[in-house]
Amino acid sequence: MRALLFLTVFSFLFSTNIYSLEIQGNVDNGTKAQIKKFYSKNERSKTGKLLNYLGYDFFTFNRNQLIISNPERVDNVIFYGNLIFLDNTLQGASGLAKGDPIYAETIENSAEKVRKYYVRNGYRNAEVSVSITDGDIVFHVREGKRFLVTDINVKNADYPESFNFLNPKIFDEKLEDIYVKTIENYFRSKGYFNVSTDVSYVKNNKYTFFLNINNPVSSVMSVLPNFHQGVSLIVFVKKGKEFSLRIEGIEDNETEKLVRSEVSRNLKGISSFYVRYTEGELEKLLTDKGYINPQVVIIVKEKEVVVDVDYSERFVNTKVNFIYNSLPVDKFFDEFGINRSLLYSKNEKIIKRLITNKLYSKGYIYAKVEDIKFTKRNGQLSVDIIINEGDIYKIDDVFVNDKEILDNLQRTATSKEVNNLLGIVKSNINNKYYFTSISFDKFIMNKENNVDLVFKSDLSRFRLNKVISPDESMKNFIKEHFFDNPKITKVKIDSLKKFLASEKNYINYSVGVIPISENEADIVVSGIKGESNEIFGGFAYDDIEKFNVFAGYRRFDIFGTAHQFQIFTTYSSREKSLTFSLGSNNFFAPNLANIYSLGWKKRDEDTFEYEQLKARIQFFKTLNNFRYGLGVYAEELNFTGLVYDKDFTEKLSDNYRLIGIPLSAGNAGSYLGPVVEVEYSAELRLKPLFQIDQNSFITSELNTMLKIYPADRFRFKLKNDFGYISRNNSDIPLTYRYTLGGPYRMKAFDYRDIGSEDKKGNVYGGSRFYYFLFGAEYEIRNNVYLGPFVEYGNAIDQWDFSDGYTDVGIALTADTILGSIGLSFAHETVGSSKSDSALYLTFSGSF
The missing domain is CATH 3.10.20.310 (membrane protein fhac)
Structure with missing residues (x-):
């Protein structure tokens, strides 16, 4: 009885002692309570992991004390x-x-x-x-001025070359290093191995042309006198003592030249360090050239440097034969990547690994190098590599640990296929398990020429126990998303991480999962809560709108963590607008978003003016590179200032009230083939529109884009756009009709210059349009493209692809740190009453 009483009291004291953990440090009371509760049910190692996830990297346990050193953090x-x-x-x-x-x-x-x-x-x-x-x-x-080197002068020694730069070079360490090395290597090649240099500069008054194409804006600033300082670089040379260089033990002239060059590059002083270093580099060079076991000794005499080379033998030619069990001789010869130094050193272990790895990648997963035979004869090394490649196996079933994930695949067991299946397996188990790693484990022979593929992973099935976070609203937000389904999976945790990374007001947020039992785990979320308010804006220019200024205000955390409220306004010579919107994302479905907006716009289109009020709800979902949209909006349009002829104007209404249901589906992606890289995109938009006082109609558009990259800096661009309206009468508001012309479609023509016309020749637009563009662009420098293009298109009321307008031109596009710049010039190839040619400039930037 006393023993039982003792154990009860001890147990009570022990549990009380743990729960009464004392925490010292700059930690808020809410977080302290969460840490204490977690510590009462888990050991110190798990509590340490919790503290790491909460952002406390420096802490110490001292009996029942937890001392946290929490330094001040950057705001x-x-x-x-x-x-x-x-x-x-x-x-x-x-x-x-x-x-x-x-x-x-x-x-x-x-x-x-x-x-x-x-x-x-x-x-x-x-x-x-x-x-x-x-x-x-x-x-x-x-900042001071940017120093630009206009010339380099070599002093105190004769140097055969002068350095004068028409386009001056930025004075940086790299420039200095390149030219000083060049100068020093020259003098070492003349026997001055102790050569040294002192580098200085003097300012000059040379204002030469300067273009830093990688940073055009910086170039413009630097060419201005206030930002630019020309300098002359002075390299003062101390040649030191002159030595002659003698090579002993090398018989052919080509190798002797290589040795001399290697000595000039590496013997940067007559010291034991540089002598030993140069000897090592020469031995590597000679090994690559077929010298077996080369021994190099550099002897420094009074006025002479002697390079003495000794070696056991030299192979002038090397022949390698790959002998298979059933494959043709020398199959995959060019793919093994065996260099001659491996053969000369008879490094059989590495040679075998290179061969078996390559054969494995081809599907010969049980390939084996049986023997390697080296034969020396008359300066030639012959290497016979005997390979038992085995059979090409098919992957039947795929397992993760002992769980079957895929079955009866019958795919060739190549390394590429294993990587492909790894991605498929991940997508199959992401929604079922939580894991932190998964990798290839082994093949298991299944039946003749069939194997099972096994991946290893720390798969777990956890249910959420609780959420731990200093941010109470974040805790509640995550709990709500786990309420219906408390299962913790890889895709849920990854989605939460992506969501926090994408939200500007969550900074350095981390997400961790701590198992507390075989079936339960806690989720820990911590980070810095940033500003919930953001002001943004920008400007653009083109020859139609002239200067267009836009600005906005964004508020995060409206109606829950995932919602953003935004006010957006624009102003240009043609248009004024104001929009209020509310958008949200679901972090468990990051491919799902919705937008609610209310907007006003007033615009002048030369031949008419209109005012628009629009309320909209739009939903988007992304699935496997496809983006789908569904929405509904109510719109009121009021038209004034129409300049069309009287017969046409009388058919139009001054006021339209519409309800639209926009539907869209699009796909974008890329393909990397053996020869070219291809980027593609396509989107189809349908919009049934129901009118209050007029007949309803449907609009539809198809937009496609194809970019082909046959070379690193070269690309072809093919763009096709089509539009169609189901009616062709006064029921269609002018803003829904199609016109072409301007800096974006048909660049040789004026804005809204192409389309159906009234009797006076005023364009009001067609009920359908087509547009084709073919262009070729060359990347002059990073993100700066120049190239010709051809356009063909028309906006009409009846389909007729033979009566379109054609123009040819050239365009320059550039992405700079301040925004995007576009410049195009186009000329109409077939004479018409329209404009013959046009030059358009566009620019946009944001902050």
Whole structure:
């Protein structure tokens, strides 16, 4: 009885002691309570994992004390004084991000990283200082001028070449390293192995043309006097003592030249280090050239460097024969990738591995190298590799651990097929299990020429026990999504991670799963909650709208974590608009989104003006590269200022009220073939429209795009667009009719220049249209394309593909750090009453 009483009291004291864990550190009370509760039911190792997921990297357990060192974290990274580089660019260079712990040494290192970034880009005198204010890391930058090297002068020694640059080069460490190495290698080739250089520069007043095509905006800034400083680079040469170079033991002239070149490149001083290093590099070179067991000794005399080479034998020719059990001799000869040094060193282990790995990738999963025979005769090495390739096997069933996932596949057991099946298996088990890794394990012989493929993984079936997070709204949000189905799966956790990564107001959020029993696990979510408000905007220019300015306000976390409220407005010479919208995503179905919007727009189309009110609900779903849309909207249109002839105007209504049901389906993707890469996209849009006072009608459009990349910097572009309206009368509002012309379709023509016309020649648009574009573009530099194009199209009331308009032109497109730029010139090939040619400029940027 006493023993039982003792055990009861001890158990009570023990459980009370655990539950009363004392937590020291900067941790809010809500999170403390969650940690204590978790600790009361789990051991320290799991609690340590919980703390890591919560973002506490530094902690110590001391009996019933948990001491957490929680450093202050970065709220914002702010830059002042930077004109050339954007804040985002410099923040990337600093290595700092919102939510990072703040340590004095780290912050100082970040400032130095920013300064070095400037130096690497030619700003030699850039100064960067940093301070910390209430969690904000504030960098103050003095950029100075970009130094551009116009010429390089070699002093104190005769050098046969002059360096003068028509387009000056950015003064960075890479430039300095390239030219100094070139100069030093020249003098070492002349026997001055102790050559040394001192590099300095002097400013000059040379203002030559400068174009940095990789950063056009920066080029424009640098060519201005206030941002540009020409300098002359001065390389002061100290040649040192002259040595002659003698090569002993090498008989053929070609190898001797290679040895001399290798000595000039590597013997950067007469010291034991460089001598030993050069000896090693020469032995590698000679091995590759067929010298077996080369021994190189460099002897430094008073005025001479002697390279003494000794070797056991040399093979002038090498022949390799692959002898199979049943395959033709030398099959896959060019694919094994066996270099001669492996043969000369008789490294059979690596040779066998290369061969069996390649044969395995071809489906010979039990291939074996039986023997390798080396035969030496008259300076020739003959290598016979005897291979038992076995049979090509078919994959029958696929398992993960002991669970059958796929059966009766009959696919060839190549390494490529194994990778393909790994992706298929993942997609099959993502919704059923939770796992962190899956990889190839083994093949198991099933029956003749059939094998089972086995992957290994840490598969688990967990139900949600609880959600642990410092963010109470996040906890509730996740609980709601698990309420109907508490099963934890890989796809759910990945979807939650992607959702948090995509939301701008969740910064450095982490998601972890901690098993607490065989069937249950906790989900831990933590991170930095960012600003819930965002202001954004931008501007665009084209020859139709002139300057178009847009701005907006976005509020996150409306009606739940996944909702965003947005106000968006635009203003240009033709158009004014204002839109209110509410959008949301479901993180368990990240391919599902919906948008609710209410908008107003007023626009001038030259031949008429209109005012629009529109309320819309739109749903989108993405599935296997296909994007589907379904929606409904109500729209009211009011027209004024019509300039058409009286007969046509009288048929039109001043007011239209419509209800539309937009439907869409699209697909986009790419294909990487053996010769070319192809990108493609296609979308079909249908829109039944029901009118209050007029007849209803249906609009439909098909848009396709094909890009073919036959070479790295070259691409063909083929675009086809078609549109059709089921009616052709006054029931169709002018804004729904089709016209062509302008910077986007039929570039040789004026805006809205192509379409059905009234008696005065005013274009009001057709009930159908077609448009074809074929272009060829060459990438001059990164994201800068130039090339010709041909367009053919028309907007009409009856299908007639023989009476279209044609133009040819050339277009330049570029993506810069400030936005996209487009410039096109096109000319009509067949004379018409329309414009003969047009030049269009477009530009857009955002912040």
